[in-house]
Amino acid sequence: MSGDLHTLRVSAVVIFYNPDAACVARANRLAAMMHCVVVDNSPSLRTASEVGLSAAISYLPNGANLGIATAINQGVVSLIDAGFDAAILFDQDSDPSKELLDGLPQLLDEALRRHEPVALIGPAYEDSRLGDVTPFVRFGYLKLHRIPPVGVTPIDVDFLISSGSCINLAAWEKIGPMDDALFIDFVDLEWCIRARSKGFAVLGAPELRLAHELGGEPVRILGRLYPSHGPLRHYYQFRNAVALIKRGYVPFTWKSTELIKFPFRLAIYGIFLRPRLVHLRMALTGIWHGLIGRMGPLEQH
Template sequence: MSHALPEEENNSGRLRDPTAGAVVIFYRPDPACFTRANRLASLIPLVVVDNTPGANPAQRGQLDARIEYVASGKNEGIAAALNRGVEMLRAQGCEQAFLFDQDSEASATLIDGLLNTIRSLVHRGQKVAIAGPAYHDSRLGTITPFVRFGKWRMSRVPITGQEPLEIDFLISSGSCLNLSAWQEVGSMDAGLFIDFVDVEWCVRARRAGYSVLGLPWLVMEHSLGDEPATFLGRRFAMHSAFRHYFIFRNALALILYRSYMPLSWKLSELVKFPVRLVVYTLLSGEPRKQFSMICRGISDGLRNRLGPLC
């Protein structure tokens, strides 16, 4: 992928913009992940960082030749992998970077909408750090509302209108970073490994005076977790015990040791603790393993012990 080359036209007639790129994180990808990555590479220059343990360059499989494939050789976490991909795009002169999970479905409409909005606002002098779409989770059957942090509680922002909404955080998948903000805000916190990485980065961006924008007219399909469970009439996204370790650990570490995290976010996470403990333990099908990993996460969070699970 070279930015010295002229713009390249893809099969749909859309020009691949060499000043914007995308990062996709692989972890034990199935064939559909390779298909999605190849489809994305026809729209925008792409870096794939493979966090599959033992992965090597020979395992790029049927990836499009234009894709830069990086095999980490281990699961280094979502934050470190995103940092690696973003830095590669920055080194190649990209001004914006899209972030995607391996199961994210991207479209030309999404990419053009985010790029046009960011560039228009930056041209008018607005400091934009990141923009992203609304998210529809087919498993939960809902479009996730955007969120703002109040003094004591978080508020939900309706997904309506044709104007960018000033919000306080976005999930990373499907979002578009404005790389002029990257150096000032800093990279993703690799110590967090996976959960709350996007929340923590957006908080730092807002503190640095940058906007975090939700674009309600753009909606992306995105599944949060495994098959959801129902408890007291509510549906909860479920994860593996491995993920629940990080959810509890990182929430506690951010609550106790990061003074810049908003009080309303901290209170919200504390309220969720007992509910998550019950739901994740009793409705997972593996209560002992879940309970053990959650307790381990709580213990490590209390001690601010971050990094990968050892």
């Protein structure tokens, strides 16, 4: 990266859901370094001061869990209305360095000055529990192609997870918002696919890092560590995968890898995760709801 300062107006968007004191402290540290919007999906409706947030933070409480897509959309729309050029998205567990906060907008600005149609740019992710830097991904038939995050030149990729991604808000208005109907899981992937289908690039910044926990507490299965989730998240994963497989603009390369993974995931959840039958039932319910088009939050009675 060059030493020139970027000229973009940039803000962070942090999504809360029942945050603990450490999450609030991270948001306050972030707000000391740049403009910050916090969208709170927690069921309890509180003021910013009751949560413990800095007065510098723009606080948008929902009083209900409206899903990650809706929360991101709320934060981004507030920034577009305020005249910002870029938004860096974070979940409540993310603790970005100043290098990341400076580096992502600078790389985006340099790409836009070269007249490259960039939708977003994001870092490589480090999950200390899995013990490695996660490679970037391109879709391939029957398997994903993993691209090591090496060098300093941004890498053209097929998708990035939302946390740590710096979005070009001029592109957002052409691509459209995150898909509210997905609620959670594959929200970021769907938006990246849609962006690429409209001619925009998704770029990985190999020299930048964000510590990020991918999924729940990992489980070791046959010598390998896999991120795990609760049964409800597995419902959304299977439902949304099926929903995206049905969509025409989603590339067949991605669809083929998901279809290959389905039986293995069902076996892992049904054998290794407890309570086994609950995991399996929620996954199968998700597949059924994806097939019949039942989207949005799952209504549980």
